[in-house]
Amino acid sequence: MSETPASVPESPATATDAPATAPADQRAPRSQDGTARPVTPGSQAAEGTYRAQPVSFVRRGTRLQGRRQQAWDDHSDTLAVDVPRHIADTSVHPEYVFDAEAEFGRTAPLVVEIGSGLGDAVVHAAMENPDKDFLAVEVYTPGLAQTIQKIVAKQLTNVRVVQANAPEVLSTMLPPGSVSQVWVFFPDPWHKSKHNKRRMVKDTFAPLVARVLVPGGIWRLATDWSTYAEQMQQVGQASTDFTNMHDGERTGAESPLTEARLSGVDCEQSEDPDAVGGWAPRFDGRILTSFENKAHKAGRVIFDLAFRRN
Ligand SMILES: C[S@@+](CC[C@H](N)C(=O)[O-])C[C@H]1O[C@@H](n2cnc3c(N)ncnc32)[C@H](O)[C@@H]1O
Secondary structure: OEEEEEOOOOOOHHHHOOOOOOOHOOOOEEEOOOEEEEOHHHHHHHHHHHOOOOOOOOOOOOOHHHHHHHHHHHHHHHHHHOOOEEEEEEEEOOOOOOOOHHHHOOOOOEEEOOOOOHHHHHHHHHHHHOOOOOEEOOOOOHHHHHHHHHHOOOOOEEEEEEEOHOOOOOOHOOOOEEEEEEEEOOOOOOOOOHHHHHHHOOOHHHHHHHHEEEEEEEEEEEEEEEHHHHHHHHHHHHHHEEOOOOOOOOOHOOHHHHHHHHHHHOOOOOOOOOOOOEOOOOOOOOOOOHHHHHHHOOOOOOOEEEEEEO
């Protein structure tokens, strides 16, 4: 079993989510006669995220052992959001809506981290911001268990985890306008061109983020792959729901894209300076995770982006 989340999937041909084999209590709601509820337009949309479009992850390492299993057994009841499932064990039933006030027992700004990995960033941010609530969205079971271990060790009451496919969390689970920030840090890059379609941040993703953010809310992104960074920037820039908070900033020699092009470490080497810019400074609320560290060691450049919901 891999002990780290899928960072750079190399064999995505098997990238399908598990079929509806979840335990009975995780399956889609059923009518009184035991038959599954009819497929609704909403559920069709959710199914589309699994069937019509590829998901952005490969399920692997779903079994837990030792202390992680113990942490999951002892604390998932209180720290993991209990989501009714639909068509797969990381799906979200389209009729389920998350109630943050009931979950946290208070009203506070909600920050959602998508693909929270081992939980380092979200746990650190929750410690630094006791006045905010945090929801860590992740599909990788050992990562979620490690996040729970960290939440318990730090005695945090302002973090919950949810094991779910992020587009479904954004499209139906979270109420519209209920989130103050959405963070997507180091999503799986799917850097081979034949796999680019699996990238999470694409044109269809921006409306989902826009849906959950309050007006003025912030969408923060970070990546260590220059082609994905350019794609993220184009997605945010093209959306009429968002304004780039650093439009035109860090061009030419100041630009991380110029730096990546000069090094040629993850793209074709070129001396073309980036004339567009639009890159944010490093978000100081983002702790250095093992993924970012690996990127530094490999000589890749880090890109930050920040978009404000109009
Ligand atoms: C490269 S890791 C980065 C983890 C973390 N953000 C960090 O910086 O350390 C990307 C994570 O996104 C998760 N992921 C990928 N697609 C997802 C999806 N559709 N829904 C939820 N999590 C997803 C993966 O399981 C993986 O843990």
